[in-house]
Amino acid sequence: MTHTPETLCHALLDAARKAGADAADAMAAEGSSLSIEVRDGALEHAERSEGVDIGVRVFVGKRQAQVSSSDTRPETLTAMVERAVEMAREAPEDPFAGLADPDQLIRDWDLAALEMADPGPEPAPDALQKDALTAEAACAAIDGITQVQSAAAGYGRHQIHLAASNGFSGGYTRTSRSVSCVGIAGTGTGMERDYDGDSRIFQTDLRPAEDIGRTAGLRAVERHGARRPKTGAYPVVFDERISSSLIGHLLSASNGSAVARGSSWLKDRLGTAVLPAALSLIEDPFRPRQTGSRPFDGEGLATQRRAIVDNGVLTGWTLDLASARKLGLTSTGNATRGIGSVPSPSNWNISMTQGSQSKSDLLRDMGTGLLVTSMIGSTINPNTGDYSRGASGFWVENGEIAYPVNEVTIAGNLLDMLKTLVPANDARTYLSRIVPSLLVEGMTLAGE
Known part of the structure; x- marks a missing residue:
């Protein structure tokens, strides 16, 4: 059977x-x-x-x-x-x-409206290999690329079901299609690498493999010759590629499990301003063709659209049943779980208010400072919000990119950093987390 x-x-x-x-x-x-995965055309x-x-x-x-x-x-x-x-x-x-x-x-839901699975056939291995080879060739063709570290393509289809003795029973199917590429410029100790990639639910939404490979190559070449900037206090622009990580720290601190444990730098900030007054942070699990969309959570409760931050003010926590009970509150329908793990709170699709300026405008207004395009490591004090991360990107002087930088540490306090955010208008609206480039004033940079 x-x-x-x-x-x-x-x-x-x-x-x-x-x-x-x-x-x-x-x-x-x-x-x-x-x-x-392909390498050297094979x-x-x-x-x-x-x-x-x-x-x-x-x-x-x-x-x-x-x-x-x-x-x-x-x-x-x-x-x-x-x-x-x-x-x-x-x-x-x-x-x-x-x-x-x-x-x-939840008793009724509309899966069709969420478009969580591509109804088309599974792509053949030859089609995936063609995408990977195309990305690799486009990256290798960029002047200055010495090696394509990796080029890959993938596809997945999964059917998931949840049932409980309280009467709930529901499931859905998800698909994913991806292409990625990593290029290397330079050799030896002067080697720099960068990447590009795209992952979508629908094959037809995927960016062209040639574009992904070319972008990876151009990014790697731009980083060649990186050096360390001078130590000091400067403004920092978090590029749209990594700006969602900054907002991710706010989401982690507003997670009900952290709040219930008392290990959140936001635990006493409910109902207070945590972002500039013009900015909101919206969770919407009903956006079609998004990886964070779903009609119900991991405990059979209806998901909901809500403002986590409304015009700068923190409005509530992200809760599953257990964390809600600990805090004397009601679940927000945010339970997530794996096959072998109990439920825990997590966020669905997130979008942040975009600004009216371009990233170039932010750099111009910044004058002298750092544009961060990549980050490594993370030291976040969960109780105080003290923040320190390794970063690389580009040094900006007089509003213009001057040279690439690496091996720099940026530090500050998240409460102070978030209150000074100035958003650009460059967020990619097809991502599950829609966050534009963000200007943060007065961070400490540890370089030379």
Whole structure:
């Protein structure tokens, strides 16, 4: 008998009841993925994977346990659920654990409107290899490129289902199509690399492979000859390529789990200004063809469009059921989970208010400072918001790019940094996180 993710979930729930669980939820995912990598004009690596993964969480009173497997034989389902119940009986009590009440569950949703899966056929390996070779050739053709480190293309299709003993049952299918390329300019200690890539749900939305390879090459060549800037306090522009990481720190600090633990530099800032008054941060899980779109969360609750920051003011936390119960609040429908993990809060699609100026305008207004295009490492104090990261990019003098820089550390405090943000108008609106280039005043740069 052929099992679907839905039938597997319900089989796990039946087994949980028979094993003595008071409640349970189950998740199953079935899918396939194909990846192609090329080097020097020839196929270097091809990998295809297919499989089914299943997971079940059981409750015995206020005690819970989670187990997972990739074996879907009936005897395995029985054994894993029995093991989970035994584990739950030995686990410590968690007063905040538990499924949603039936009246909290979503009952109807429109998957078609979200366009989460490309209805077209799976691309052939030859088509993926052609994309990877095209990207590699376009990168190698850029004057100054000494090596194409990697060029790859991929495709994936996964069907996911979630069911629980409280009556919820729902699922959806996702697809992904990607092309990426990394170019190297220079040799030895003067070697610099950069990349470009694109990942979309629909094949027809994917940027041309030639454009991706060419952009990767141009970016690498622009970085050649990088040096360290002088140490000091300067304004910094976070390029649109990496600006979402800065907003990501705000999202992490407004996560209900961090707030409930008391380890968030925003924990006492609810209802106060955290961004300039003209800026808002909107979460919208209903944008078509976006990887962060979904009709329901990992606990069967309806997702919702909401303003995390409204005209500069922090309006609320990102919550799943457990973190909401800890804080005496209501879940925002933001539970995410993996096959082998319990739910935790996470954000869906995010968009930040864009400005009226271009990135060039920000650089002009900045005068002298740093344009950051790449970041490595991260030291963030979760309690104070003190921020320090390695960065590379370009030094700007008199509003114009002067030379590439690397091996610089930028530091500041996130509360102060976020309140000075000036956004450009260059965000890519097809990304799950729509964040433009951002100018931040008065950061500390550690260079020479």
